[in-house]
Amino acid sequence: MDARRRNNVTVIGCEDAPTVLLAHGFGCDQNLWRLVVPDLSKRFRIVLFDHVGSGRSDVAAWSPQRYTTLDGYAEDVLEICAELDLRDVVLVGHSVSAMIAVLAANREPERFAKLVLLTPSPCYLDDGDYRGGFTRADIDELLDSLESNYLGWSAAMAPVIAGNPDRPEVAGELEAAFCRTDPAIARVFARTTFLSDNRADLADVTVRTAVLQCSSDAIAPREVGQFVHDRIEGSVLVTLDAIGHCPQLSAPEQTAAAIAEFAGAR
Amino acid sequence: METTFSALLEDSAEDLYENAPCGYLSTLMDGTIAKINATLLGWLGHERAELLGRRRFADLLPVGDRIYHETHFAPMLRMHGEIGGIALELVRADGTRMAVLVSSTVKTSANGTAQLIRTTIFDAGDRRAYEHELLRARQEAEQERDRVQLLASTLQRTLLPPSLPDVPGMDVAAYYHPASADEVGGDFYDLFPLTGDTWAFFLGDVSGKGAEAAVVTSLTRYTLRAAAVQEPGPASVLKRLNTALLKDQHGATPRFCTAIHGLLEPAGDGAKVTLASGGHPPALVIRHNGAAELLDTRGGQLIGALPDARFVEVELRLRPGDTLLLYSDGLTEARTHGRVRYDEEDLRDWADTLDVGSATETVAAVSLLLDSFGDGVDDDTALLALSVRLLGDERP
Numbered sequence: 052m053d054a055r056r057r058n059n060v061t062v063i064g065c066e067d068a069p070t071v072l073l074a075h076g077f078g079c080d081q082n083l084w085r086l087v088v089p090d091l092s093k094r095f096r097i098v099l100f101d102h103v104g105s106g107r108s109d110v111a112a113w114s115p116q117r118y119t120t121l122d123g124y125a126e127d128v129l130e131i132c133a134e135l136d137l138r139d140v141v142l143v144g145h146s147v148s149a150m151i152a153v154l155a156a157n158r159e160p161e162r163f164a165k166l167v168l169l170t171p172s173p174c175y176l177d178d179g180d181y182r183g184g185f186t187r188a189d190i191d192e193l194l195d196s197l198e199s200n201y202l203g204w205s206a207a208m209a210p211v212i213a214g215n216p217d218r219p220e221v222a223g224e225l226e227a228a229f230c231r232t233d234p235a236i237a238r239v240f241a242r243t244t245f246l247s248d249n250r251a252d253l254a255d256v257t258v259r260t261a262v263l264q265c266s267s268d269a270i271a272p273r274e275v276g277q278f279v280h281d282r283i284e285g286s287v288l289v290t291l292d293a294i295g296h297c298p299q300l301s302a303p304e305q306t307a308a309a310i311a312e313f314a315g316a317r
Numbered sequence: 318m319e320t321t322f323s324a325l326l327e328d329s330a331e332d333l334y335e336n337a338p339c340g341y342l343s344t345l346m347d348g349t350i351a352k353i354n355a356t357l358l359g360w361l362g363h364e365r366a367e368l369l370g371r372r373r374f375a376d377l378l379p380v381g382d383r384i385y386h387e388t389h390f391a392p393m394l395r396m397h398g399e400i401g402g403i404a405l406e407l408v409r410a411d412g413t414r415m416a417v418l419v420s421s422t423v424k425t426s427a428n429g430t431a432q433l434i435r436t437t438i439f440d441a442g443d444r445r446a447y448e449h450e451l452l453r454a455r456q457e458a459e460q461e462r463d464r465v466q467l468l469a470s471t472l473q474r475t476l477l478p479p480s481l482p483d484v485p486g487m488d489v490a491a492y493y494h495p496a497s498a499d500e501v502g503g504d505f506y507d508l509f510p511l512t513g514d515t516w517a518f519f520l521g522d523v524s525g526k527g528a529e530a531a532v533v534t535s536l537t538r539y540t541l542r543a544a545a546v547q548e549p550g551p552a553s554v555l556k557r558l559n560t561a562l563l564k565d566q567h568g569a570t571p572r573f574c575t576a577i578h579g580l581l582e583p584a585g586d587g588a589k590v591t592l593a594s595g596g597h598p599p600a601l602v603i604r605h606n607g608a609a610e611l612l613d614t615r616g617g618q619l620i621g622a623l624p625d626a627r628f629v630e631v632e633l634r635l636r637p638g639d640t641l642l643l644y645s646d647g648l649t650e651a652r653t654h655g656r657v658r659y660d661e662e663d664l665r666d667w668a669d670t671l672d673v674g675s676a677t678e679t680v681a682a683v684s685l686l687l688d689s690f691g692d693g694v695d696d697d698t699a700l701l702a703l704s705v706r707l708l709g710d711e712r713p
Contacts, residue, residue, distance in 0.1 A: 078388030082396065146388070185380060192381025196405070198452060245384070267347075269375060270387050294347040296387040300395040301347070 054130040058100040059107040062135070064092030069164070070137050071095040071314055074128060076146025076170075077244040078237075079297075080106025083145070086303035087310065094311055095141070100131055102148075104236035113236055121147070121247050125154035132162050139164040141314040146170055146270070146296065147244040149279075154249070156258045166260040167310055170296055171279050172271040174248040181250070184272050190245045197238050253282035260286040261313040263298070263306070270296040287313070340417075340438035346431050348373035348391075357438060362410035374436065377407050379414065390419075394434065398423045404445065407438070416445035466498045473501050476534050481508050484516055484703070486583060490680040492700040494687055496647065502697030503530035503574075504645045505538055509545075514583050517545040520643040520701045521576025521597060521620075533572045536565060541578060551578045551593035552628040555620060559595070559628075562621030573621030577614070577643050587636040587705045593628045595620040598649050598661055601668055603679060605638025605707070609668035611661055640679045640704035642668075647698030648683065651690045659690070676702035 054060065061081065064071075071091060073084045081099040091097055101108040102124055103117075117123035128151060132140060140163050144152030149171030156163045175183045176190070260283045264276030273290065280288035289309050293302035334341060340357030344350050350368045358365055361377070375383050375391075382405045394400045401420040408414055418441040424433040473495060481489045495502050506520040519541050523533040537558060544557040555578055562572055577600055579592030592600065594614035603609045612633065618626040635641060644664075651659045667686065673679045679702045687694055 076388070078385075079392050083392055085396070185384075189380035189384070192379055193384045194381070196381045196385045268387075269383055295391055297392050297395070300392055 054127065054134045057103060057109045057112045058127060058131055059109075060131055060135070061099040062096065063088070063099075064095050064097040066096060068095045069139060069141060069314065070098060071141045071143060071310070072098045072100075072128070072132070072137065074100070074142065074144040074148035074152060075102065075105070076144075076148050077240055078146075080108075082106065083297065084299055087299045087307040090304065090307035091311060094315060098131070098135065098137065102240075103127060104233055104240060110233055110236070113233075115239060118236075119239060119243055121151050121154055121243060121249065124148075124151045125158065128152070128155040129159055129162070132159075138162070141165045141167065143167040143169060143310055143314075144171070145299065146172075147247075150247065150249040150252070153252050153256055157252060157255045160257050163258045165314060166256065166258050167263060167313060168260060168279060169263045169306070169310075170265055170268055170271045170276075170298065171262060172275045173250045173253055173279060173282075175245045175270075176248070178248070181278070182272070182274060184270070184275065185245065190242075193241055193245065194238060197234065197241055250278075250282070253279060254284075256283045256286075261309075262286055262288045263291060263309050264288070265291050265293045265295060265298050265301075267294045268296050289313075339440075340436075342374065342436040342438065344374050344434045344436070346423075346434065348375055348434070350374060351433065360409070360415060360438075360440070361407060367410075374434075379406050379408055382406055390421075394421050394423060395431075398425070398431075404441065404448075416441045418444070462499065469497075469499060469501050470495075472531055476501070476505055476531065476538065478507050478509075482510065484508070484581070485514075486706055487581070487588065488676040488704045488706055490676040490700075490702050492680045492684050492698075494647065494684070494694065494698040496695055496697045497526075500527045501531045501534075502526060503534060504647065504697045504699035505534050506643070506699050506701045507538060507542070508701065508703075509542065511546060511580070516581040517578070518581065518643075518701060518703065519545075519576055519578040520645065520699055521574050521578075521595075522645045522647075522697075522699070523574040524572065525570065526697075529570055529572075533562070533565075533574060536561065536572075537574055537576070541576070545578070545580075550630060551580060551591055552630040554578050555593050555595045555617075555628040556626070559620045559623075559626045563624060566621075571622070573619050575646075576620060581703065584634065586708065587634055587639070588703075589632065589634055590641060590703075591630060591632050593617060593630045595626065595628050598644065598646055601642040601644070601665060602633065602635075603640045603642065603668050603671065603673065605636060605674065607669065607672065609665050609671070611665050635703070635705045637705045637707045638674050640673065640676055640702055642676075642679055642683070643699075643701045644683070645697065645699045647694055647696035648687065648700070650696060651687070651698075652693035652695070674704075674707060676704040679704070 075081050075083045080101045088097055104113045142152045142163050149168035152166055156166050175185045177183050262276055262280045264273055280286050291298050291302055291305050295301045298306045335355040337356055341354040343352040350372050353368055375386050378386055390403055399422040403419045405419050406414045406416055418439045421434050421436040423431050424435055426432050477493055481491055491506055503523040503526055508518040511517050523530050540558050540561045544554040548554045566572055575595055575597040577592055577594045577597045579590055582589045594617040596617055596619035599611040599614055601611055612631055614629050614631055616629045649659055649661050649664055671682055673682055680700050683700055
């Protein structure tokens with residue numbers, strides 16, 4: 052198994068420093084970490100990857116059997132760790148990857164030094180007293196939305212961001228790849244993401260955990276962050292002064308600092 | 318005239334913004350609505366004061382679209398500085414929805430700091446209705462295609478033996494490669510016992526594809542099976558088939574086929590094979606020492622085309638380790654990577670280099686060869702191989 056190629060693994064930063072493995076969430080790819088990587092790579096060895104079906108992963112490796120549960124994605128994370136022989140990993144999971152990180156850490160706790168759950172939600176659907184924030188009808192609506200934005204998912208968006216004016220072809224290539232997701236796969240990933248319930252897995256976490264949430268997040272509200280913190284014994288809860296579901300974009304310095312502080316602590 | 322013209326233009330800046338034929342919206346980087354034009358307010362049925370500084374753009378979206386916005390639209394906009402042509406819905410003040418197309422750009426200050434998001438919103442009601450129709454049509458077409466594939470693969474299975482029988486002292490193997498999942502192919506093969514120690518086999522290719530070809534394949538198989546029992550030898554069996562196909566010609570599509578039919582009888586430590594060909598590519602014999610030869614059956618005519626078609630019969634002996642391979646022209650007319658047609662001599666030369674000792678190994682090697690052609694194989698391909706087991710090789 053060539054996990055490195057399958058998941059388009061990138062390794063940068065300080066070679067002998069502790070390893071920080073960054074796992075992107077639904078709707079994007081490893082480029083989502085672009086604004087926090089410069090800060091983090093000064094202190095850590097950074098490992099980035101694309102989930103199968105996202106970014107520049109090997110789409111041929113995707114199968115509905117493996118990827119209709121988050122366990123398939125967790126297995127990929129463990130295979131990346133094994134193949135690169137990563138040890139004492141600080142695993143940072145954003146959005147749905149927070150739960151993928153929990154599943155991976157519960158399966159091989161010895162592999163991980165720490166977990167950082169960035170805007171996590173163990174269950175997006177409301178259930179009795181639990182407020183995940185969404186109903187089943189909301190999720191069906193999201194699936195419809197993906198369907199009607201077929202073009203938005205498959206076509207390259209116009210490259211505008213300043214970045215590499217000297218080498219526009221490189222910039223263009225990056226832009227084209229940014230958040231590119233196969234529409235059919237995105238649909239399955241959306242279903243898997245938003246219909247999974249991993250609340251019961253939280254109690255099994257033995258790896259030291261930090262929960263980082265945003266002060267205002269429509270996808271993972273603060274009470275959900277609090278819930279995750281309450282269920283993982285000994286976890287710390289950090290609320291970033293940031294709006295939206297992607298603090299790595301809306302508040303990159305603060306997010307990088309919070310990850311670095313927890314990852315670097317003894 | 319000219320003065321009226323320029324007066325019209327000068328007067329328009331504010332009016333152009335407020336009453337443009339599209340919605341305009343400016344938000345802070347966190348999405349808080351800072352400015353909105355009259356057109357959009359009219360569409361939404363909101364008062365300006367209800368929105369400015371109080372609501373975010375995402376608040377105007379239904380929940381499903383809000384998730385899409387947060388997980389995709391907003392990150393893309395942050396990273397690219399712009400995003401265009403995204404299909405969303407807006408929720409009006411009265412709760413009804415409006416289909417729109419949204420484009421946004423980020424306004425940056427001179428030093429590159431992102432300041433504002435500017436968004437234009439187009440009414441896309443008609444277009445979205447049309448797209449929904451297209452989407453529904455595509456889903457229907459996909460379902461239809463699944464049904465057709467299921468039908469084709471089911472029908473295909475009924476035209477091929479589910480498994481080959483065990484022939485004492487022989488190894489037998491077959492392979493079928495359909496060129497398309499949507500259509501029933503026109504290749505067929507079979508192997509079955511006759512009286513005593515004799516076995517009959519055939520492999521052929523009917524003209525055309527699809528339902529029409531399936532009809533001919535079915536007729537051909539039944540005729541060959543029945544005739545093999547009654548007729549004295551392969552050439553007369555093919556004559557019977559020729560007559561049956563000629564009788565069955567109705568409709569515009571001519572029905573004919575090519576085939577090799579043979580009989581296999583044990584003889585000494587090997588087997589005697591008598592076979593006849595009707596217009597089919599020559600069978601290949603791979604001897605136990607590795608030498609490959611094409612069996613000359615030239616002169617055998619297409620079956621079902623002429624009333625007095627002639628068929629040529631040949632005899633050969635297979636010794637332990639020898640393999641007889643029948644194949645259809647899907648193999649020999651495949652385009653290789655150089656886009657050149659593979660032909661029978663190429664196949665023989667390739668087989669000459671093979672190190673195989675059984676029918677199973679031969680079929681495995683040829684199917685790998687087929688795989689190596691990739692999309693160069695544009696016709697169905699059938700393979701049937703028979704080999705005499707080496708002495709001492711008692712594997713079932």
